Amino acid sequence: MVATGSAVRVRLAPSPTGTLHIGTARTAVFNWLFAHRHGGQFLLRIEDTDRTRSKPEYTANILEGLAWLGLHWDGEPVIQSERIEAHRAAIQQLLDSGRAYRCYANEAELTEMRERQAAENRAPRYDNRHRDLSPEQEQAYIAEGREATVRFRIDDDAEITWTDLVRGEMRWAGSDLGGDMVIARRAPADQIGDPLYNLVVVVDDAAMAISHVIRGEDHIANTAKQLLLYGALGATAPVFAHTPLILNQEGKKLSKRDGVTSVSDFQRMGYTAEALANYMTLLGWSPPEGMGERFTLAEAAAAFDFERVNRAGARFDWDKLNWLNSQVLHGRSPAAHREALVPLWRAEGWLPADPSADAAAGSAADPAWQEQLAALLGPSLVLLADGVEQARPFFERPELSEAAVKQLASDGARPALQALLERLPEGALSSEQAQALLGDAVSAAGVKKGVLMKSLRAALLGSLQGPDLLSTWLLLQPSGEAAARIQRSL
């Protein structure tokens, strides 16, 4: 499919009219995998020709999101708006060769045309009315002061075919493309207005020597039009691969209405880049037998091919993403957990803003203490953000839940906690010392160990659920917080 020796050059061409969308990121993943599979180049082109909707902060968000996911691109991004002269030159070339012409139809006339088509139950299309104007007719329109768009001729009997790497043999009829296509916006008739999407993409892909265009299947009709443009411009067309859409749980195209659609949303929710990149690879690609579902981008690249990309839309599966995320998190070391969680804890105001502030051993600012807490919470995290709620009772004294109050009022609870409190020294404890204290308190109070354990959990965490009790106690011990909470519960 890829001739040996031919250089693979693919590109991602995001429009900076919004934050990095999950669909664009998934397209980026497939481009990156294909480039890396073939030792090729993954290029980036920022399609900022829509001047009113494009914003620099969106470009920044897109670049940051791609870098965060590990989808590094080769070279500097191409900025499409800087290439407008090349776009205009291509339009001029098409005008000169007669493949394009000026259309003077105004908005009112086009609206009237569309309304008539709708009334006659016909599909809307431009009726090519200005395709063959005589020089006199043209002069008359210009004398009227009319502006013109530039349209590219699409013959109804044109047959457009290509072999799509995902979808196989594709065939389009020129008559299905909506009539002659506008390639430059309306402008005074002696000028060329703003060049439009299909034209600029072809000019830029050709200039960047793109070998394979990998993009979402919502661009299939554009591909048919673009192939005609490649022909008219005398440029070699790339190979195309149209990837399936991402669908929501209901099987509809994933959209803004589904809430989270931006990579930065996923990041904020506590998904890791590894899990999200892994998950996006699975959105439409089936790894070969034996590979399992967990892998790095580099591992996926080694096995990637379009034969295993599905044609059907890929349904977004939160359970699988959550599972992958928990797998990534559970594989991390306590030090890695600490590194990821400390910024979140700091954002809650739980840690001093200055990370180098002198920290007393066993205080919240002490890195060793932080790592101990991270090690305690790490194994139960599904989302990184869970490490905030689960850490809260270690930084803020929790209210007692109803169940905790009930436990503390139950038989033996008070004497057991009283006995423990009386024996509790100040400062840090080892787990052996803590175990011994529990034993002593249980015999002194004459209660079952379970009673003390359950009551101690209620006292320390205000709840009957939570992480390992002994570790919880050891973390709350050095600051005196364990004693204070037991005291409060009495």
Ligand code: GLU
């Ligand atoms: N700017 C287009 C988009 O974001 C690029 C499509 C393409 O890859 O050609 O949809």
